[in-house]
Structures are given as structure tokens and as C-alpha cells.
Amino acid sequence: MTFAIAAPAANTAMIVTASLLGVFAALRLADVVPNRRFSFRIGPVSALIQSRVIVIGVAGLILAGTLLVIGLIVGDFPIGAWDALGEAFWARGGEFDFIVNTLRFPRVTVAILAGMCLGMSGAIFQALINNPLVSPDIIGVNTGAAVFAVLVLATGKNIGLLPVAAFGGALGAAAIIYLLAWKRGVSGSRLVLVGVGVQALLGAVITFITVRFPIERIAAAARWQAGSLFGVSWEDARTLTIGLLLLTPAAFVLTQRLRLLQLGDEAAAGLGIHVERDRLALIAVASGLAAVAVAVTGPLGFVALLVPHMVRLMVGQLTGGTLLLTAVGGGAFLLSADLIAQRLFAPTSLPAGVVTGAIGGPYFLFLLARYNRAL
Amino acid sequence: MHSESDAPTLSTEDLTLSYGGPNIVTKLGIVIPPGEITAIIGANGCGKSTLLRAMARLLRPVSGAVILDGEAINEQPTKAVARRLGLLPQAPRAPEGVIVSDLVRRGRYPHQKVFQQWSPRDEEACERAMRLTDMLKFEERPVDELSGGQRQRAWIAMALAQDTPLMLLDEPTTYLDIAHQIDVLELLKQLNANEGRTIVMVLHDLNLASRYANHLVAVADGGIVAEGVPGEVITSEIVERVFGLPTVVIEDPVTGSPLCVPAIS
Numbered sequence: 001m002t003f004a005i006a007a008p009a010a011n012t013a014m015i016v017t018a019s020l021l022g023v024f025a026a027l028r029l030a031d032v033v034p035n036r037r038f039s040f041r042i043g044p045v046s047a048l049i050q051s052r053v054i055v056i057g058v059a060g061l062i063l064a065g066t067l068l069v070i071g072l073i074v075g076d077f078p079i080g081a082w083d084a085l086g087e088a089f090w091a092r093g094g095e096f097d098f099i100v101n102t103l104r105f106p107r108v109t110v111a112i113l114a115g116m117c118l119g120m121s122g123a124i125f126q127a128l129i130n131n132p133l134v135s136p137d138i139i140g141v142n143t144g145a146a147v148f149a150v151l152v153l154a155t156g157k158n159i160g161l162l163p164v165a166a167f168g169g170a171l172g173a174a175a176i177i178y179l180l181a182w183k184r185g186v187s188g189s190r191l192v193l194v195g196v197g198v199q200a201l202l203g204a205v206i207t208f209i210t211v212r213f214p215i216e217r218i219a220a221a222a223r224w225q226a227g228s229l230f231g232v233s234w235e236d237a238r239t240l241t242i243g244l245l246l247l248t249p250a251a252f253v254l255t256q257r258l259r260l261l262q263l264g265d266e267a268a269a270g271l272g273i274h275v276e277r278d279r280l281a282l283i284a285v286a287s288g289l290a291a292v293a294v295a296v297t298g299p300l301g302f303v304a305l306l307v308p309h310m311v312r313l314m315v316g317q318l319t320g321g322t323l324l325l326t327a328v329g330g331g332a333f334l335l336s337a338d339l340i341a342q343r344l345f346a347p348t349s350l351p352a353g354v355v356t357g358a359i360g361g362p363y364f365l366f367l368l369a370r371y372n373r374a375l
Numbered sequence: 376m377h378s379e380s381d382a383p384t385l386s387t388e389d390l391t392l393s394y395g396g397p398n399i400v401t402k403l404g405i406v407i408p409p410g411e412i413t414a415i416i417g418a419n420g421c422g423k424s425t426l427l428r429a430m431a432r433l434l435r436p437v438s439g440a441v442i443l444d445g446e447a448i449n450e451q452p453t454k455a456v457a458r459r460l461g462l463l464p465q466a467p468r469a470p471e472g473v474i475v476s477d478l479v480r481r482g483r484y485p486h487q488k489v490f491q492q493w494s495p496r497d498e499e500a501c502e503r504a505m506r507l508t509d510m511l512k513f514e515e516r517p518v519d520e521l522s523g524g525q526r527q528r529a530w531i532a533m534a535l536a537q538d539t540p541l542m543l544l545d546e547p548t549t550y551l552d553i554a555h556q557i558d559v560l561e562l563l564k565q566l567n568a569n570e571g572r573t574i575v576m577v578l579h580d581l582n583l584a585s586r587y588a589n590h591l592v593a594v595a596d597g598g599i600v601a602e603g604v605p606g607e608v609i610t611s612e613i614v615e616r617v618f619g620l621p622t623v624v625i626e627d628p629v630t631g632s633p634l635c636v637p638a639i640s
């Protein structure tokens with residue numbers, strides 16, 4: 001383990017740089033794809049579709065599929081591609097059943113699903129606040145989840161409670177911040193300010209818990225706070241799937257109204273939406289999406305911030321189509337981050353949150369400088 | 376073009392408005408003449424925007440009501456109202472990077488459903504809105520990169536795409552130079568003349584208001600001071616009462632409408 005950490009410093013830098021280059025190459029490549037809009041009409045169903053959303057969406061799906069297969073193959077115990085796929089899909093219960101179907105398959109699935117949740121959640125918050133620098137964290141989803149998760153871990157309570165506690169904490173914090181920000185309606189900037197205040201308070205609560213309880217339990221709490229996909233199961237995948245099945249249609253429908261809210265409350269109300277009700281619904285749906293992901297994986301930094309931002313640079317403003325594209329992008333991004341996290345210091349694996357942060361941080365600084373005007 | 380039964384009627388009854396503090400508008404009754412251009416004039420802060428907001432159901436009255444097509448506007452489904460009445464707020468702002476055609480498309484919301492977001496009618500209405508406002512050539516340009524006059528036309532195009540027989544506009548000419556002000560007002564006049572759209576706007580230039588509106592409403596102290604054709608409303612007594620400024624009213628040499636000149640030298 002010691003040599004594993006000492007040797008690959010150069011390796012780390014290389015992989016992070018390579019990922020960053022990959023991200024920018026994707027942005028560049030997207031510019032080449034024609035961004036024409038065409039009308040899609042079948043019977044009463046109609047939509048305006050951007051060719052670039054389709055092309056990049058398909059590319060993203062292929063990427064996610066490829067990464068999924070890679071995730072089944074690679075690991076401390078490499079398995080041939082054919083054997084791994086067979087074990088996962090058509091010949092279960094064989095020699096590699098445990099490794100493929102208990103360890104790897106659920107993990108890649110959870111990575112994709114959690115990434116989808118975070119991507120869509122971030123897209124909604126960024127459009128709602130009209131600021132690409134925000135992510136679901138502003139409404140306290142991560143900190144709220146952390147308070148309860150840390151409490152469960154520190155007191156040594158049943159670990160099965162953890163996702164439930166984290167989910168409750170995430171939504172609880174979001175509700176408190178929303179209510180405190182209410183003053184004849186909720187504005188984006190007040191939401192951000194109140195969010196910062198409440199989160200500082202919750203941060204103090206976490207610190208208090210960590211100094212009060214035995215150190216060995218606190219270590220587990222610290223690991224949870226880094227955000228990791230270690231040890232996730234099919235049950236986690238099911239939780240995420242239910243969350244996505246409930247919230248994605250709602251998010252899709254609400255996106256039309258979100259596009260009006262972006263024009264300001266007066267214009268939005270004039271175009272026939274219920275401004276406060278729809279804004280609350282959007283905050284609830286976006287917080288819910290983030291909360292489900294956080295409950296399963298812990299807080300994973302930058303996914304909800306970087307992916308929607310990238311998608312906007314590639315295809316433009318938020319629409320129903322780009323919302324779904326952001327989901328695909330989030331899945332592919334989190335899965336690649338987790339694969340890097342597993343293999344970078346193999347046989348020691350890192351929490352995925354470390355890698356999303358290591359890629360997300362520099363990417364974002366670079367973007368800040370480069371797309372100054374667009375921010 | 377709208378048939379008689381189609382012409383919307385908008386009026387207020389004993390309308391009292393406030394933002395939680397003192398009343399901004401008290402017991403105000405006003406009937407918007409259908410198929411005409413009405414301009415609301417009055418001093419800064421006298422409640423013109425507040426009145427317009429209430430007429431567009433954005434502000435719930437303390438008492439009284441706004442009546443659209445015979446029914447209290449706040450009692451009607453808001454999306455249905457949005458098909459009858461459109462609003463262009465004062466100084467609206469588009470989010471960064473939104474292109475003109477995207478902005479205009481958002482105006483179609485009241486006519487759309489979840490799975491019906493781009494019907495041939497939507498497409499026609501957007502195309503037409505951009506043609507009338509001369510915005511087709513800027514279709515792909517971000518709204519925040521346009522000049523003030525172009526930006527205002529982009530927003531008017533959005534309001535046009537909404538395709539309502541009744542349009543409320545709050546100071547559609549602010550920040551525009553005189554030529555662009557005339558541009559916008561000529562466009563509204565055309566929409567009124569060619570399509571019979573009823574237009575209600577807040578204007579602070581009295582001379583442009585009397586030139587382009589058939590009906591003027593002068594507001595002060597939360598109530599109506601005078602109402603009627605420009606020739607009746609724009610007199611030095613009324614202007615002095617509304618703005619506290621002595622003026623001389625002469626005849627506009629071009630249109631014959633009243634022209635108001637400050638009597639201070």
C-alpha cells in the first residue's frame with residue numbers, strides 16, 4: 001500500500017491531465033457537429049429537436065455502454081470481456097458470479113444512475129438561479145445529508161439506516177433553506193445566501209459530532225463525506241431507479257416552465273405559469289434527485305456543477321432534450337471517474353469523490369478563465 | 376381581423392392595489408376600449424406599472440377586480456388568460472446566451488402541451504413574429520449581444536409569438552433613442568391597425584403618447600385624473616395636475632395631435 005501511494009504521483013497527474021484533455025476534446029468535437037433544429041411531428045406529438053443533442057446523446061450512450069463493459073472487465077481480478085459479459089447477462093451463476101454480479105455490475109450501474117440524478121439536478125439549479133456556478137449543494141442537500149449520515153456512523157447505529165437518514169437530512173436541509181429564504185416569494189440570490197448561512201451552521205454541527213465521538217467511527221464518517229461507490233449493491237441501484245422513474249418525468253415537464261422562469265417572474269407569470277408554485281416544484285424535484293444520489297454515494301463534488309455546464313457549452317440553453325442529455329453525460333462522467341478512482345492506485349481504491357473533485361476543480365478554474373464572458 | 380366576439384374586453388372595478396403597505400391605487404375603474412391603443416401616463420412612481428401588473432393578473436387586488444371577458448381575471452386559469460392577454464414587462468432580461476429564436480419560442484408556452492411543443496402553428500407564429508419585428512436576420516444571435524433597440528424588438532417578438540388579441544406593454548420605448556422609439560410605436564400601430572389587436576401601454580413621453588394612442592388615461596395619486604382622446608386629456612391644466620409642471624399645449628405640426636411644451640425658460 002505504501003509503494004502504491006508513493007510511486008504513481010506522476011501517474012496521477014497524467015491521468016487527471018488526460019481526463020481534462022478528454023473533457024476539452026469533447027467540447028471541441030461538439031462544435032463540429034451541426035447544431036441544426038428540425039421539427040419532429042407525428043400526429044399530435046410535436047417537438048423541435050436539435051441535431052447536436054441527438055448526436056451527442058448517442059455518443060454519450062455509446063461511451064457509457066463501453067465504460068460499463070470496461071467496468072465489468074477490469075479490477076484486481078481481471079476477467080476476459082466475453083466471460084464478464086456472459087456472467088452479467090446470459091450465463092449467470094458461473095465462476096465469476098460474485099465478482100461480476102455482486103461487486104462490479106451493481107457498482108457501474110449505480111455510478112451511471114447516480115450520475116444521471118446529479119446531472120439533471122445541477123441543470124435545474126443552474127437554470128433556476130441563472131448562474132452556472134451553482135449546484136444542488138447551495139440548497140444544503142450535501143450538508144444536510146452529511147449531518148445525519150455522520151450521526152448514524154458516529155453513534156454506531158445500524159448502517160442500514162444510513163441512506164434513509166442521509167435522504168431525510170438532504171431534503172430536510174433543502175426545506176429549511178427554502179422556508180428561511182421565503183419572503184413574499186423566493187428569489188435565487190436569497191436562496192444562495194440563506195443556503196450559505198444554514199450550511200455553515202450545519203458544518204458546525206458536523207464538527208461538533210466528530211469531536212464528541214470515538215475516532216475510529218469518525219474515520220468511517222470522513223470516508224462517507226468524501227463520496228464513494230465502494231460496496232454499493234443492487235438495492236442501491238433499485239433506490240436510484242425508483243427515484244429516477246418518479247422524478248425524471250416531473251423534471252421533464254417542469255423544464256418548459258423553468259425556461260419561462262428564466263425570463264424573470266413577471267414575464268413568466270404573464271406567459272401563464274404559477275411562478276412560486278412551479279419554482280417550489282422545481283426545487284423539490286431537483287433536491288430530490290440530488291438527495292437520492294447523496295443518500296447512496298455520499299456527496300460527490302462537481303458532477304452536478306460540471307456536467308450541466310459542459311452540456312450548455314456544447315448544445316446551448318436548457319430544453320427538455322438537453323435535460324436528458326445532461327443525465328446521459330452525468331452517468332458517463334461519474335462512471336469514468338469511478339473507474340479511474342478504482343484503478344489509479346490499484347490495488348488501493350480511492351473514493352470516487354476524490355477523482356470528480358480532482359477533475360472538476362481544475363476544469364472549472366480553467367473554464368472560469370476561458371469562458372469568462374459566458375459566466 | 377379579430378371578429379367582434381373575439382375582441383377581448385378588459386376593465387377594472389373599484390380596483391385597490393398595494394404591496395402590503397399604503398394603497399398605491401385606490402378604487403380605480405377603467406374600461407379599456409377594445410381594438411384601440413390606450414396609453415397610461417403619469418408621474419414616476421405614481422403606480423402605472425402597478426396598475427398594468429394588476430391588469431395582467433400579476434398582482435392580486437386588495438379589493439375590487441380586474442375583469443377580462445366578463446370574468447374576474449384571478450378566477451380564470453392563468454394559462455387560458457395567457458392566450459388572451461400578453462404582457463411585456465418593464466426592462467425584461469433574458470438569461471445570458473439565449474438566442475433570439477429561442478426567446479421567441481418561449482412565448483408559445485400558453486399554446487403548447489407536454490407532448491405538443493412545436494406544432495405548425497407554433498412555427499408559423501414564431502416566424503411571423505420575427506418577420507414583423509424585423510428580427511429574422513438576428514434569429515441566431517444571443518439577445519444580450521443586441522443593441523437596446525434590437526433587444527426590445529426581440530422581446531416584442533416574443534410577446535407577438537404569444538399571439539394574444541390583447542397586449543400590455545410597460546414602457547416599451549425606455550432606453551431607446553427617438554428613432555427606435557418611433558420604430559417600436561409604428562410597429563404597435565401596425566399591429567393595431569392590421570390585426571385589430573388591443574394595445575395598452577405605459578408611456579412617459581406625453582407627445583408620443585398623444586401621437587400614437589387613441590385613448591389616454593392620466594393617473595395621479597392612485598386614481599384617474601382624466602381619460603379620453605388625446606385632445607381632451609392633454610391640456611395644460613391636466614398636465615400640471617399630473618406632473619406638477621406648467622406647460623403650453625400646441626398643435627403637433629405633423630399629425631395635429633396635442634404637443635406639450637414645458638413653460639419654463
Ligand SMILES: Nc1ncnc2c1ncn2[C@@H]1O[C@H](COP(=O)(O)OP(=O)(O)O)[C@@H](O)[C@H]1O
Pocket residue numbers: 394399417418419420421422423424425426
Ligand atoms: N415590488 C414592490 N414592492 C413594494 N413597493 C413597490 C413595488 N413596486 C413598486 N412599488 C411602489 O409602488 C409605487 C408605484 O410604483 P410603480 O407602479 O412602479 O410606478 P410607475 O410605474 O408609475 O413609475 C412606488 O411608490 C413604488 O415605490
Ligand SMILES: [Mg+2]
Pocket residue numbers: 423424425465545
Ligand atoms: Mg413603471
